[in-house]
Each structure stands twice: as structure tokens, then as C-alpha cells.
Amino acid sequence: MATSTIALERAVSSTPAPGRGTMGRLARQRGAIVGLMVLGTLVVLAVGAPLLNSRDPIKTSVRDALQPPGPRFVLGSDQFGRDVASRVLHGTRISLTVGLIAVSIAALLGAPIGLVAGYYGGWLDGIVMRVIDVLLAFPGILLALAIVSVLTPGLTNVMIAVGLSAVPTYARLVRASVLSARENLYVESARAIGAGDALILSRHVLPNVVAPLIVTATLGLGTAILSAAALSFLGLGSQPPLPEWGRMLSEGRDYLREAWWISTFPGLAIMVTVLAMNLLGDALRDVLDPRLKT
Amino acid sequence: MLIYIARRVLAVAPVLFGVTLAVFSMLFLVPGDPVKIMLAEFVTTPEQIARMRAQLHLDEPVLQQYGRFVGNALRGDLGTSIRSRRPVTQEIGDNLASTAQLALASMAVAVALGIPLGLIAALVRNSWLDVASMGVALLGVSMPSFWLGLLLIFTFSLHLGWFPATGGGDFLHLVLPAVTLGAIASAIIARLTRSSMLEVLGQDYVRTARAKGLAGWSVVLRHALKNALIPVLTIFGLQFGNLLAGTVIVETVFSRPGLGRLIVGGILAKDFPLVQGTVLFVATVYVLINVIVDVTYAVADPRIRLG
Secondary structure (H helix, E strand, O other): OHHHHHHHHHHHOOOOOOOOOHHHHHHOOHHHHHHHHHHHHHHHHHHOHHHHOOOOOOOOOHHHOOOOOOOOOOOOEOOOOOEHHHHHHHHHHHHHHHHHHHHHHHHHHHHHHHHHHHHHOHHHHHHHHHHHHHHOOOOOOHHHHHHHHHHOOOHHHHHHHHHHHHHHHHHHHHHHHHHHHHOOHHHHHHHHOOOOHHHHHHHHHHHHHHHHHHHHHHHHHHHHHHHHHHHHHOOOOOOOOOOOHHHHHHHHHHHOOOOOHHHHHHHHHHHHHHHHHHHHHHHHHHHHOHHHOO | OHHHHHHHHHHHHHHHHHHHHHHHHHHHHOOOOHHHHHOOOOOOOHHHHHHHHHHOOOOOOHHHHHHHHHHHHHOOOOOEOOOOOOEHHHHHHHHHHHHHHHHHHHHHHHHHHHHHHHHHHHHOOOOHHHHHHHHHHHHHHHOOHHHHHHHHHHHHHHHOOOOOOOOOOOHHHHHHHHHHHHHHHHHHHHHHHHHHHHHHHOOHHHHHHHHOOOOHHHHHHHHHHHHHHHHHHHHHHHHHHHHHHHHHHHHHHOOOOOHHHHHHHHHHOOOHHHHHHHHHHHHHHHHHHHHHHHHHHHHHOHHHHHO
16 A cells, blocks of 8 residues: 555656646547547436436336337336336436535545645644555445445445545545645745745645546546446445436346346446546546556 | 565554454444344344343443454454354355455456556557557446446356356356456556556667567567566555455355355345454455565565665
């Protein structure tokens, strides 16, 4: 863990602040364009879900159970006769919301912690870093699992758990950016002419933090959607009959042989969504923060 | 070197202390009375609840409880599962081998796929092969493991009948879960190997080796790859943690016994001692693996221990 912190600190040192020309450089990245187009489509689908598919994603109709994809059910129907297309479409809303809320929790809690710890240093920083080290000792989804087990399973608690479990990552990232920004000569000169902490933090330090934060949040959106779907797949997140992608996959698991479409389309939806965010995140990183590249 | 190792090992102590504190406090962060939640499925009398509270030592002062928790854990006692009434360490023991096999086999798959993929991509930079390899890697990073697992079951179990779909035990049961988990981890390793290799290939000593007239493959394998793999080693530790956590999902997909399913089952059954004990165990293993990786890293790259 110690080494990875060093690597991270080295990686984020002296990154350019986002500014003019960023959009132009971003527009030249093929990945960014594809990612943005897919994400835009997903947002339109999520907002317009009820208009685009008038079938109720929750109402069951046993007569129509397990219909293969065809003219009546474009993506087939599930074991309760619900339209898979309608469920996948409505699932877009849930997954995008869950991802956004989880990342917001992580960034809104993690960034200030990292900012304060990195800027003031000393014992405060020491304590924060020790706590972060402890939280990072729970690998991957394990911390989210532990939080869900405390909060009891459910979609809201999954958002909170996924968000909270990412707080250490954001705090550490922001702290590392602040540490390198603090060393800049212009921060020293600002202090020399009597600028206060608040002014230095907001005017000189924050802009250096924004670029890596945007990159991490974009990539984190994909990870959050993936984790939340995983928790729902395990039965710890959304409860039936909500059309949530992870839950749909786990329900379709029992019908893999006779109705592959029940689990295939939600799986595809998760992958396309996460892929789009990764494409966009990678492109943003190349433009804003080339040193973060792994 | 010894000093570095000693420092690294000592640094672990406070982290593990914090981990025990975090796991211990899980029971106190539960909204409501944990005993009532745990016994919610059973018809209980107030005496039974009181007995349970005494059994879990919840009637003692918190500090004493924590001391007991850490003391017991150090002696290898992680409490008793509420559901099975068996010691948690016994439950972990029964499931450990299965998860360890899966994690190691997945790691082997990840390395066997990831390093060559990243290497090839770096060597033919910006060619269609590079774009294709990195495209596959990006797909792998974005793929939910539970979906990949289902796709593999669909193709190789239900259609081709090559491997069993669910369960654990022999080698055949291990193949699909290991490929599921390993393929996804390999994507990250491939991306890292590529960028690390590109950096090393631009170094002076690689150019010198080339100028000396050494064969291309010799330069790549003996001079470049050896150094390019050092950063990959760090990710190895992190990836191992991800694999450990990933077994939670993959074990559920393949209905395979293991620590991951133990945790999920424990959460669903509100078996807090089981969840606490298993989470504590997995986190400790992860921390220790990272120490081993850090030390190996220092052996491989003297700049780390001297810097």
C-alpha cells in the first residue's frame, strides 16, 4: 500500500489545470466522442423510458412468459411475462442514478477530507491517512459488502455503501494533488503577500485538484455502476420487482437454458454503459492528466 | 534490506489494529438492536435475547468487549456463527481452500493472458494489433464478472457440455470460475504492462542494447520486460485483493463453496459474527499479501528501499 501511495503521488504531481483548449483536444479523441455519444443516448433513453416503451416494466402476465425476442417482444419476455426491453430501458434510469449518487457521495466526502489533510498536514493528516489505510485494507467490493451488511440490504443502502467505500480513494487522490500543488512557487508567493488559507485553497490549490478529480469521477462512475449491479446480483441491493440490471441478471440465471435473453440484455446494458464511461474517462485522462495514465 | 522489511512489517501493525476496530464496530453501527435483528427470524423470549446478549458479551463495557474481541482473534477464535452454531474459524477453514484455489488459478489466468497481451500491444504500438488488444482489454475492464460467468456457463456448460456449470471440488469445476475472474483481471494487467513497457522501451539502456546489435527479442525480454514488470508487480498485490473480493461474486455465479459465499450468506442471514470474522480474515490476508508484494518489490527494485 505504501508503494502505491508513492506511485499515485508521483503520478499526479504538477498536472495542468483544465482550461481553454481542453474541449478542443477532447473532441479530437475518438474514445471521447464514442463515449459521449453512448452516454448521451443512455441519458435520453433513461429520461424518455416511459415514452419509448409503453409496456409496464413491473406488471406480470403469466400468459406471455418466456417469449423469445420477436415482433411482439423485441428483446423477449421474462419468466413473469414482463417485457425485457421495457425493463432494460427502465433499468437505465436506476443504474445511472445509482452511479451518479454513489460517485457524488464519494467525491463530496472524499475531496474535502483530502483537501484539508493535504493542505494542513501535521497530525490531522496523520490521522486521516491512517484511517484511509485501514479502509483500503478491505479489498474491492468487500468494504461495500461490510457497509451493506451494517445498513441492511436495499438499493438506497447500496448507493450509500458503494459511495462510502470509494471515499478513501478520492481522499487520497485529492490529498496527493494538494501535496504537489502546495509546493508550487505561486502558492509560496501568495502566502508571502499575505493571502489567507481560504484564498490559497480556492484560488491556487483547487484548480490543480480538479483535473484528476474529473478523470477519477468519470472512471468511478463506471466502477460504481458495476459494483452496485454486483451487489444487486448478490441479492443485497434492489429488491424485486424493480427493473435493476444486476437483479435481472440474477433472476435470468435460472432460465439460462430456455431463455438466454433474460440475462443477456441487462448484461449487455451494463457493459455498454461502463464501457462508455471508461472510454470517456480514458480520453479525459489523456487530455487533462496524461501522467495518471497506467 | 532487513531494515526495510522490518519497517514494512511494523507499519502493518497499526493498520491491522484499525481493521479489528472497524470490524468490531460493525455491530455497534447497526441501526437498532443487533441481537433482535439477528434473531428476527426466530420466535424468541426476552430470556433468550438476554442469553444471546450475554453469549456475545454485549452486556459488558465496550472497551472490555473490544479487548476480548482482539484477544480472541489473536488466539484464533473469531466467535460462533449464529446460523450454524459452529466456530467461525471452522467455517472459514472449510471454505478457505476453495477460495484460495480460485484466487490462485485466476491470478495464473490473469498473468498468462495479461502480460503477453500488453507486451504485444507495446511492441507493435499504434498498429491494428495494438488497437485490438487494448480494445479487448477495455472490454474486459467494463465487463461485469457475473455476466461473463453466465456467458461462459451458457456456452461451455449448457451448449458444449465441456465443464460443469456449478459446484466445486475438482479441476473441471475450477476452470470456468478461474477464467471468469482471471480474464477480467488480465485486462488491467495488460493495460499496465503495455504502458510500462512503452516507457522502458524509450530508455537509454534499451537503445544501447539495440545499438550493440543485440537481437530484437533479446532486448525485449532481457532488458526491457524485466524492468517493465516491476510496476506490474505492485498492481499484482492490488489485483490479488480484487481477486479475493471478486471471488464473492464469482462463487455466487457458479454456486461454488468459498469465503465469498460465506460472507454473502452471512449478510443475508444477519449472521453478524460470521460476517465479522470472515471479513476480518480476508482483510488481514490482503494486508499481509501486500506486505509480501512490497518486500518483493524492494528486492526487485533497489531504488524503493533506498529512496
